[in-house]
Amino acid sequence: MNSTIEAITQRIIDRSRNSRQKYLAVMRQTMDGNPPKKRLSCGNLAHAYAGCGSSDKQTIRLMQSANLGIVTSFNDMLSAHQPLEVYPNIIKEMARSMGSSAQVASGVPAMCDGVTQGQPGMELSLFSREVVAMATAVGLSHNMFDGNMFLGVCDKIVPGMLIGALQFGHIPAVFVPAGPMHTGIPNKEKARVRQKFAAGEVGQEELLEAETASYHSPGTCTFYGTANTNQMMVEMLGVQLPGASFVNPNAELRTALTEAAVKYVIACTQSAGNYRPMYDVVTEKSIVNSIIGLLATGGSTNHTLHIVAVAKACGVEITWQDMDELSRVVPLLARVYPNGQADVNDFQNAGGMAYLVKELRLGGLLNEDVTNVMGQGLEAYEKAPELNEKGEAVWGDSFGDSKDEEVLRPVTNPFDQEGGLRVLKGNLGTGVIKISAVAPKNRKVTAPCIVFESQHDLIDAFKRGELDKDFVAVVRFQGPSANGMPELHKMTPPLGVLQDRGFKVALITDGRMSGASGKVPAAIHMSPEAKLGGPLSRVKTGDIVHFDADAGVVKVELSDEELNGREQACETEITQDLGRSLFGGLRAIAGTSQKGATIFDFDAEY
The missing domain is CATH 3.50.30.80 (IlvD/EDD C-terminal domain-like)
Incomplete structure (x- = not known):
């Protein structure tokens, strides 16, 4: 393993030792003292499954199998979240086929920075992450769930869900994305029209046509911004299935991956006899792996805030200096807009996450001693998912060569020796x-x-x-x-x-x-x-x-x-409102950007 990455990882472990041990102790005590469902009274349980069908009621009542909690960011105004509408039914049917059950625990707000960009609503954006974290915790606080599934995609939603989920780190967890929309007009062309509009060379109608041709259908925006960087992050953390990040909505494989996520999270539950809680997955080592993924792909700068805040939520202290030093030894392996002209569909077609993980492993750039929803180690994450003859998602051999070295390159021939x-x-x-x-x-x-x-x-x-x-x-x-x-x-x-x-x-x-x-x-x-x-x-x-x-x-x-x-x-x-006044208390207690700009005082807790 690269000696600098190894040293920085150890430095983070040493720095975080006290806070991490306190976090782990709280999680273990929670599982021992308040295991899911077991401490609920008859009245508690009756309330919790009153809305279920008779079959699910009986399954939950027997307490012999897993009951999954679903936290969803579905709304049908925003393209990235619109596909999530059908996921709960897919998850419930899959759980039933395995003798288990699933319930929607809560919905969380999902705002789009694309809609609020340059508008007053953008002043609510960053702290919507905190609102999502709290909404996630409220849904899971019923203590009904043996495994948790998180349906989220965009900028603040996934980090917020992670922060909330980590307060239930004693429960296995898996994240399930919607995938990117198909490619519209090239990002370079969109940027060109925007600049021409700024210069007064085209009018609003031409600009709207270009924007509409770019953002044109259900799915995540295709540039490599914060939303798609989120998907890379949770995959590198090991809480998302290998290769699940960038499969388009409505594809057969997309549905098969959602079904597979149910199988794997149930397999991690205590009732399945292979207990793999979230706190064993999100660790100092897997967090460093997510930073390396960020650097190797030229991901969003928003994650200099989000990764710090997420890490704090599980007792791990990450600094910008850690990121800077890692950047000096992690090569840039991908060029995806705005760090190139390709989009995430091109990235996926060139080899995607499977190729990226394979090359990072070959370069000795990842911590291998990690746990994930698939099991131990990273071997599964250098394999791309595909459909078998039954229509199920399976993972075969490690990904081969890059299909397009203008988009994705081997570790021996990077775009740059540094992450940038x-x-x-x-x-x-x-x-x-x-x-x-x-x-x-x-x-x-x-x-x-x-x-x-x-x-x-x-x-x-x-x-x-x-x-x-x-x-x-x-x-x-x-x-x-x-x-x-x-x-x-x-x-x-x-x-x-x-x-x-x-x-x-x-x-x-x-x-x-x-x-x-x-x-x-x-x-x-x-x-x-x-x-x-x-x-x-x-x-x-x-x-x-x-x-x-x-x-x-x-x-x-x-x-x-x-x-x-x-x-x-x-x-x-400030003279405008549009909900801004409701966030005044959050602004008053916000931490510095170097501390993740979070309102949560995990330092005091851990």
Whole structure:
């Protein structure tokens, strides 16, 4: 195994020893003291299965087989979640065929960052992860379930479900995705039309046609943003079946994989005699494997928040420095938009997760001593699923060569020797950047900064023709405590236009950028945030900023004395609501971006 990965893994184990042991102790005590169903009174049980048919009632009543809890993010407005409507019935029928039962434990909210991008609703986005976690826990709190199944896909839903599920880590768990929609217009063409619209070269009708041709049917968006990075993450964690991530909705194999998920989670339950709780699957080693998957595929920067928060939920402490150091030794094996021109369907056709895991294993880049829903080790995860003559999902031989080395490459011939995630530090604070999608010539900018209080101010300045020059945009008061840390993807087209015009531009913000962003160098998640007195609150338009992604430096050319002596700017008053007021308490207790921007104080618990 790669010595650096081994050392970092051990460092994480050592750092997390106390909190992890406390978490495991709580999980084991919960199973011993409150095993599913066994502690429920007759009245409790009667309430819990009153809505079931007579057969399921009898199965649950006997307590000799597994009862599965289903947590679903189904809604039919959002394409990624619409296919989940039929999953509960598939799961219930499969469970019944095995002498078990299944019930929908709860629904969780599923918002789409694509719908709320640049809108007031985006200020609810990050903390919807916390709401999903709590909604997951409420559903599972009935203590009726021997195994849990999670139907979720997109940006905050899967991390939220993971955080909630880990509070029931004594129960086996499996995640079941919906899969990506079929390919629409190329992502490069969509980005081109967006930039032309930003530049005033096409109208709204042309833009809407391009967007509709891209997002056109049920399934996850096809670029490699946060939603699809989620699927990679749970597969690398071992809580999703091998090769389940990127099979299209309505395919026969998609249904067969959902049925197989039922079989495997039942096999992990205590009643099956092969107890494999979630806390044995999500460990320090499997979390490091998920980070390696993130780096090797050039995944979403949102996971610098999500992985930290998920890890904390099971007593594991991950830092950005861990991610940065891992990035230096993990090669980039995939190029999928925005880190290339291919989409996730191309990735799947080239070999997908099976090929990726095989190559990472060949390179000694993964922790092999892990448990997953399939059993022990990672061998099963380098095999692609297929249908047998009975229409069941089976896994055969390890995946062979890449079918397209423009999309997916072997570990001996990577696109880059590094994963492309960097931590940026300087007198403006600490942030992260995904440089794998930024051309080398654009990674270093030294120029006067222009300070904006919102992304809309930047866009308006662009439209007025005020930004045709070299500059570093500072967009502040966008952190968790200020306005909930929204994604600021609407700035990408105008900044991309300016970059294409030959200007040197960069972005520094305490907010987030979309998982689809990357062309323009951006120092994001800057901490401490401006709202909490971070250095960004003291920067003024005209200050010279030095931005060097390769060197990991972001600083303003001012002495500490001058910078610290300036008066702190104030946050702009918010006049809109759209549910924002309900999240005021969450903003007030939000942790820093380096701590995952979570409201949950797992440090106190573990």
